[in-house]
Amino acid sequence: MAAADLGNAEWERSKVSNQDVNLLKRLGLMKKENAIRFPSEESYPNPPMEYRVSFVDHLIRGLSAPIHDFLRGLLFVYGIQLHQLTPNSILHVSIFITLCECFLGVTPNWALWKRLFCLRRNGSHNTTYNIGGVVICVRNDVDYFDVKFPDSVQGWRRRWLYIHEEDANSVEHNIVPFDGNAKIQRRHSWDAEASEEERKATEALMTRIRELQNTRGKELSGVQIIAYFLRIRVQPLQARKNPLWTYAGENDANRLSKDLAVKDLEKLVRRITSLNKKDPIPSSCRVKPYSSTNPLPKDHPSMDSLPPLPEGGDVDERAIVTDDNQEAPSFPVIKDLLRIGAQFVGYREYASKAEEKLAEANERANTLAQQLEQSEKARKKAESDAVDARAEADKAKADAAGVEDLKKRLHTAETSLSDHVAAQSAREEVILKRLTTQSRRFVARTAQEFQLDEPVDDPLLDALSFLEVHGSEAREGIDQAKAGLSRLFPYFFPKKEEPATFLNLAKCFNPSEDLGLKVRHENMKVAVENTVALVADSQQSIDWAKVGDTDQIEQSRWKSLIKAAKPNTKKILAYIGIKPSSTPSTSKPEV
Incomplete structure (x- = not known):
């Protein structure tokens, strides 16, 4: 029994939260005006002209408009639309482009892609999906990076929006406009394998991939690649001026925003992978990616191989096959019909909208022509009335000119006076505030309040x-x-x-040393010298060496000696020319 096709029943009103919108802003995806539009009340997508249907979970995994030529080619070759790819499939393409440009040093290679990936339907025996109905899978015989995809992305189908995709010069190179009724048809290209010649050309790349995975101490993982392109703030699936191997840091032209905070980066990596809070998030890659600071070697080979776009594509490779893998009859007429259908799938809605807009433009042109005819009659009448009115206005204007001039001058003077009064008041308030502050500081310094004898109350x-x-x-x-x-x-x-x-x-009297103590010491020195001189003049026999070696005198002994010396103090002071004061002298040892 065939699986049930959900069709339009899959779509429901978009439920993009404020948290999702803030995340898109932090990632720089809304920096360009009208780059993203959010649906209003519609429960089925109706994108404006030049817009395509996408999802929040596609954008945070590296998708951004204008879309990279490699993804354009994949959509054409596989005959699918953006909304038919799952978020994990989008992440597969982002990782592949980052791998090619940053670690292999080549543009995204179609031959290498065919060696690594194939397409499968997404559904069960009971249900066939249209939204996310196609899954990009790693081939069973290929040893590829362990990306740690989540088992399921909850609610991603409800977070849909519109992204602005500017039309190319040739309509054939545009992404197919949204067509929700288009059924997913399995094609030969889903399992397309590299030719023998392509396998030989890409063998060196496959060898390098194995080295990146298995070199001990320098193993590269899928999570490291994801964290890298999120960290450098470049969307891998966006058409860019320069490849990632020329990345120039924070000044790079392809960056969409400034660096994310470490906490936000780790949260985003865990959201799009199966890592939990206990799993560490790599802060850098074990293998240094190519960039402006780590340029490609001079002899590095260049390999250009993009999926074929419409004018160069092989229609047979895109032929639809039945579910039992039987080819469709290869009658020439049927082949031509298949080619035409494959080339213009989805454009009927585009043409229908163009016709509607053209009909609206014709209707507006007819309305404008009628309005122009009516306005011509009104113009002639208005010109006649205007001549009469102009004569009257000139006379009134001459009378009113003098009065109006006086009014203007008076108003100007009043305005100037008001401004001057306001400025003067403001100036006085500032001066008064400063004077009050200075007065308060002076009182605080002197600790003395003052009163005015005759205040003027101003x-x-x-x-x-x-x-x-x-x-x-x-x-x-x-x-x-x-x-x-x-x-x-x-x-x-x-x-x-x-x-x-x-x-x-x-300042001289406020040094770090004690000036009083210094003077007392100097005076003590002079007093000792004078005392020694007087004793010497009295011709007393004194052993000055013993005097100099005298131990510290006890307080009581010191006082008794001072008391015995006082009767002769006045004579000694008079001798050395000092008039003694009337206050009693005190003497104590200097410490």
Whole structure:
């Protein structure tokens, strides 16, 4: 029993979430205006002209318009549309293009593709899908990268949208416009194999792929390739100016956005693969990809091989086959019909829309012609009325010119005065704020409040009066301080010249060392020298070596010696020319 074809029943209203939209913005896929359009209320796709149906899960796996020529060729050769490929199939193509350009150093190669991949229907014995009804599979006899695809992508069919695909110069090279009624037909090209000549030409590439997979310590995995093209922010399935082996970092012309945050990148890799939160995400490839910093060797071979586009394609390879793999009858007329049908599948909707737009344009042209005829009559009448009105207007204008000029000048003067008053008020507020701040700082420094004798109740003038009081107080304090410091300067700095300014004079008395202690030590030295001189003059016999070796004197002993010395202190001071003060002297050991 044949499987049931879901047909249009697969489609339902698009459910693209705000989270999906934000992701597309972060990936740079909406940077170009109108690059993506989201359906409104329709439950079946109705794309505008030059738009194609795609899915959020296609875009985050490397798809972007304008579409890469290699993918264009695949769609033509296999006779399928974009919406008929599953997300994992799109990811297969992205990985293949990245592999070719970044690690093999060649353009995406059609002969190599045929050695690696084939197509299969996506469905069961009970159901035949149209959305995602075709799956790209790795051939059973090929050892290819373990990509770790998820078993299923939940809800991807509901997240559909429209992408802008500009029409090419030749309609044959355009992607087939959306046709939801077109049935998926299995073709010979789905299992197309490389010819013997193509196998020989691509054998070196196959060998290199095996080396990338199996070189110990430098193994390349499918997840590494996925993480790489997501990290460099270049969509593999987008038509680009330069191949990826010329990638120039953050300034590359093909980049769609800035680098993703590490957290966002890892989340995206896990979303499109089967990796879970415990699996590590590779931060780099074990094999250094080709780029502007790792260019291709000078003798690197170039191999160009794209899938055949319509004008160069082999129709026989695209022939439809039945489910039991029997070929269709090869009558010439049927072959021609098949060729024409294959070439123009999907364009009937395009032509229908063009005809509708042409009919609308003709209808609008007829309406405009009628309106033009009516407007011509109205124009002539309006010209006659305008002549009369112009004469009256000229007279009224002359009368009103003088009054209007005076009004304008008065309005200009009023506006200027208002602006000046506003500016003056703002200026006074700023000045008052600054004066208040300075007054508050002065009070905080001096710890002294002041009152005005005769305030004038004008905030600005009163603030200036306070500033004058503060200034007078500050000047008097500076004069007193300078006079005092000038008198002390010769004692503390006998060998220096007194600075001219008060600030430099004050800095001299604020060093890191204790000036008082230094002066006391100097005076102690002079007193000792004078005392020694007096004792020597008295011709007393004293062993000065023993005096110098004297241990520290106890406090009580020190006081008794000082007390015994006091009766002769005045005589000694008078001798060395110092007038003693009336206050009693104190003496204690310096530490």
